[in-house]
Amino acid sequence: MTHPAAADHGRALAAAARSGDRRALGRLLTEIEGRSAAARAALGELYPLAGGAHLVGITGPPGAGKSTLVTSLVAAARAQGRTVAVLAIDPSSPITGGAILGDRVRMQQHAADDGVFIRSMASRGHAGGLAVATVDAASVLDACGFGLVLIETVGTGQGEVDVASLADTTVVVQAPEMGDEVQALKAGLLEVADIVAVTKADRPGADQAAASLRAMLTVGAQHDRAAGDRPRPRRPEVLLVSAVAGAGVVELLAALDRRAPTADDVAPHGGDAANVRAEAQLVGLVMERVRDRLTSAAARDRLAEAVRAVAAHEVDPYIAADGLLAAFVDHAP
């Protein structure tokens, strides 16, 4: 598709998606993942219309119960007549490029409900797990009228730090039997939490886990500067939830609503979340462009030669990098 045709296609998808066409919305999200010209045109239309949704990150270790919690939150929001979108991110295999997008399995009870839109996305090797594509996807869903956008990510490595930069509110999910591992997990994971949700609260040890988390988080809080230099509440709220017992989910939803960017009594971090997200987006987009230039067909030979020379210790890597930047980035085509 030529550039102008792609832009028209993108704008058409954007209009259709906004009018409730779910197929168009699905296709648009694919364009966004593919970083296409159509996606860029669509975002041009939709971005000014976004900003009203509450973006909530749900993260935590594998097995903590994130997907089950997300599906319960969706049910609770739907019971209140609200529309909800879910972006479920899973890692791509660094070797094969493939992925199992397995979060949807737990959410299929909502599959035929038009007030819910669930989309699985593979990380596709982006550093840190989350990418600008996720922010773009959230903007599209926001502009299409979904008031609550839940972003579920794998809670390992740096992914959860990224989701904290992107989301208005970050929920870290912990299961009670994590015990002493909770201490080890604190660094980087619990530090980004606005809310800690202790799941499987019907199990023994859940109350103790919540109590020890509250104690630990008070001690550590002070004025932690977490990811994106975003000030955190001094004490993240610790809540108990149980999907089995059907308990705590409505309370969690209320806690989220108190922190929504459009809430009357604006949360302690107020509009900072939008600024943090915007900065992450801009830096991410600039880095994406640099990466694209460097790996483009035009740069291929020069990059290959630089690689060869650096690997053979003929050239200092900093000089080689300066050369590549000067050739392909500083002078924009």
Added chain:
Amino acid sequence: MPDRPIKVLIAKPGLDGHDRGAKVLARGLRDEGFEVVYTGIRQTPEMIVSAAVQEDVDVVGLSILSGAHLTLLPRITGLLRDQGMTDVLVTAGGIIPDEDVPVLQEAGVAAVFGPGTSIGQVAEYLRANVKPRDA
């Protein structure tokens, strides 16, 4: 648009509760470089089609061992058409007698993979037959 992985929905329609085969296939396709969304068991045709639309998949793979394929699979292909999913490749696997395959193909199921089909064969077929998107 740069080369992106092929996205596959693996779904189990009806009351068939045996999903080991579906899961083995899902993992195998992941190892072959596909992005695989698995719906789980006990899916209605509406749930499967809704997932296919939201996930905007290239392939819908239907796993069915219960014998209800002549009822369920045409219903699914019909709903996909209703939703405008005309580019999606629909395949099926599980326990489907050879004599039922032509009926299913008539209804829009492109290929049926019987027991003994290797993951590699499925991957080859999908790569060769997925409809290209407009770039």
